[in-house]
Amino acid sequence: MGGVNIYAIIESGGKQYKVTPGQLVEVDLFDLAEGDSIELDKVLMLNDGETVTIGSPTVPGAKVTATVAGHIKGDKVFAYRFKAKSRNHKKTGHRQLYTVLTIGEILTGGAAEKPARKPRAKKTNEVTTDGA
Known part of the structure; x- marks a missing residue:
């Protein structure tokens, strides 16, 4: 239908935000000047348009870059x-x-979906009859 739908769910200030490239997001106050860049590395989920990667608790190597667009009062x-x-x-x-952050790009960092776990073999209680 539309274009590629790339988004990430990040954590900042104890809250979770769904972000896409080019989006403006209001997060809790950072001590940064307007125009400064920041890397948000607490990426909880990542959708690159083809695969969805869910972190446990974060996706390893994934980052979101953003620039400070300004500061506001609620x-x-x-x-x-x-x-x-x-x-x-x-x-x-x-x-x-x-x-107020302007989301730049979402870096996957080579994050790939983990393969499904193999089910464990059931342990059996074998009784040995060694004379003792």
């Missing part, structure tokens, strides 16, 4: 604390900082 989240009958209340807010 939506404001409010927390409200209220105590009845004492006229005590407090409202606080928080805005999470994010780094």
Whole structure:
């Protein structure tokens, strides 16, 4: 139907993201300047258009390169604390900082699908009758 569908599932900041080349992704804040490059090596799954490789826990040798497109603040989240009958209340807010990454290329690093395991032979309990 369409072109080759290459994508990877990566982990960053304890969260998982499905990324494709050229995509913009908002991840937790990295201490990098705008325009810097970064290699994300925690690739959990890789689809190169022909085969799907699932890591255990990561795919060995696979990397995703990205460049920092900028830094943004997320939506404001409010927390409200209220105590009845004492006229005590407090409202606080928080805005999470994010780094916007532009995904460059997905490097497979020669990752190949593991062959299926052979089933183990069942152990039999043989009784030996050596005189003792």
